[in-house]
Amino acid sequence: MTFARAHSIECLATLPRTPDWVTSGRAETPEDVAFSSGAALAHLDQVLARNEVPKALLRERLALRAAEASVTFSGRSERARELRDAVHLLRPGDLPGPAGGDYLAWRRAAERPVSIKSLSRAVPTLEQEQIAMWLDAGQGAPVSRAAMVLEVVLTDAPRDELSALILTDAALAQALGWDYLVPLLAQGLNLTDFGKRGEDLRLACHRAVASSAAEAVRFSADLARRTAHLRAVVPKLRAKAAKEAVEIFLTRDAVTPSALPLPNRAARRLCDRLIDLGAVRELTGRETFRLYGV
Incomplete structure (x- = not known):
C-alpha cells in the first residue's frame, strides 16, 4: 500500500x-x-x-x-x-x-x-x-x-x-x-x-x-x-489531460466521455482504464451512450 x-x-x-x-x-x-x-x-x-x-x-x-x-x-x-x-x-x-x-x-x-x-x-x-x-x-x-x-x-x-x-x-x-x-x-x-x-x-x-x-x-x-482512491490512481494514468479529466469526475455525479478534455476515443479509453483501476463506475449498464461517475 x-x-x-x-x-x-x-x-x-x-x-x-x-x-x-x-x-x-x-x-x-x-x-x-x-x-x-x-x-x-x-x-x-x-x-x-x-x-x-x-x-x-x-x-x-x-x-x-x-x-x-x-x-x-x-x-x-x-x-x-x-x-x-x-x-x-x-x-x-x-x-x-x-x-x-x-x-x-x-x-x-x-x-x-x-x-x-x-x-x-x-x-x-x-x-x-x-x-x-x-x-x-x-x-x-x-x-x-x-x-x-x-x-x-x-x-x-x-x-x-x-x-x-x-x-x-x-x-x-x-x-x-x-x-x-x-x-x-x-x-x-x-x-x-x-x-x-x-x-x-x-x-x-x-x-x-x-x-x-x-x-x-x-x-x-x-x-x-471513493475520491481518495481516484486521486491515488492519477499517477498511473498516461493520457494527456488525465489530471484535468479526474478533476471533472471529482465534482460531477455523472460524466460523458465528450465532457472530458480529451478526444472522444481517448476519453473512452481513459474511462475504461479508470474502471479497471476501480476508480469510477459505469452508471447505465449500456454499451452505448454510457455515463461514468465516482
Missing part, C-alpha cells in the same frame, strides 16, 4: 459518524425530534468542514436524490438512471422534459452559492422579488425557519412543490451559515406532509432533516473514500 493510499484511509477513519441515537427513530416528543434534527445538522456541519469530503460532488449526488423525490411527488416514475439520461444526454437546443427539468433545477440550486440570483436561475418561473419575499418569511432556529418558508410557499403556490422544497433548503442553508444549498428536505418528507401546517409541518421538517442529514453524512464518508 502506498503512503498516499494509507494516508487517505487514515484520514477517512477520522470522519465522525452519526451517533446511533440520532438515527434510532425513537424520538417521540416534539422536543426530542427537534433535538435529534439539531444534533444531525451539527454533525453534518462538522463533516462538511472536512477537506477530504468532495462537497461539490456530494451536493450533486444529493441533488439527484432530491430530484427523484420531487418527481415522485409529481406522480411520475423516473428514477436516477432516467434523470441522468434526461440531463447528460441532452443535445443543444433539446428540452429535458418535466423530470429532467426537476433535476436541472436541483443541480442549478446546489452548484452555486446561495443567492436570490442563483435561486432564480434554478427556478426561472419565479420572479426574484417573489423569491426574496418567501425567504424572508422564515424566522427563528434553522429548521423552524425552513418550515415557515415551506409553509408560506405551499400556501401561496400549493402545486409548486419543487420551488417550495428548493427555497426551503435555501432557507436552511442561510440559517446555518452555509454558502451552498445542501439538498436535504425533499428526501425526508412525504406527500402527506405537504398538507400539514404549523407545528405539524415543523415536526415533519425536523424528522426529515434528522434522517436526511444522517444519510448525507454516510454519503460523505463513501464519496470521500
Whole structure:
C-alpha cells in the first residue's frame, strides 16, 4: 500500500459518524425530534468542514436524490438512471422534459452559492422579488425557519412543490451559515406532509432533516473514500489531460466521455482504464451512450 493510499484511509477513519441515537427513530416528543434534527445538522456541519469530503460532488449526488423525490411527488416514475439520461444526454437546443427539468433545477440550486440570483436561475418561473419575499418569511432556529418558508410557499403556490422544497433548503442553508444549498428536505418528507401546517409541518421538517442529514453524512464518508482512491490512481494514468479529466469526475455525479478534455476515443479509453483501476463506475449498464461517475 502506498503512503498516499494509507494516508487517505487514515484520514477517512477520522470522519465522525452519526451517533446511533440520532438515527434510532425513537424520538417521540416534539422536543426530542427537534433535538435529534439539531444534533444531525451539527454533525453534518462538522463533516462538511472536512477537506477530504468532495462537497461539490456530494451536493450533486444529493441533488439527484432530491430530484427523484420531487418527481415522485409529481406522480411520475423516473428514477436516477432516467434523470441522468434526461440531463447528460441532452443535445443543444433539446428540452429535458418535466423530470429532467426537476433535476436541472436541483443541480442549478446546489452548484452555486446561495443567492436570490442563483435561486432564480434554478427556478426561472419565479420572479426574484417573489423569491426574496418567501425567504424572508422564515424566522427563528434553522429548521423552524425552513418550515415557515415551506409553509408560506405551499400556501401561496400549493402545486409548486419543487420551488417550495428548493427555497426551503435555501432557507436552511442561510440559517446555518452555509454558502451552498445542501439538498436535504425533499428526501425526508412525504406527500402527506405537504398538507400539514404549523407545528405539524415543523415536526415533519425536523424528522426529515434528522434522517436526511444522517444519510448525507454516510454519503460523505463513501464519496470521500471513493475520491481518495481516484486521486491515488492519477499517477498511473498516461493520457494527456488525465489530471484535468479526474478533476471533472471529482465534482460531477455523472460524466460523458465528450465532457472530458480529451478526444472522444481517448476519453473512452481513459474511462475504461479508470474502471479497471476501480476508480469510477459505469452508471447505465449500456454499451452505448454510457455515463461514468465516482
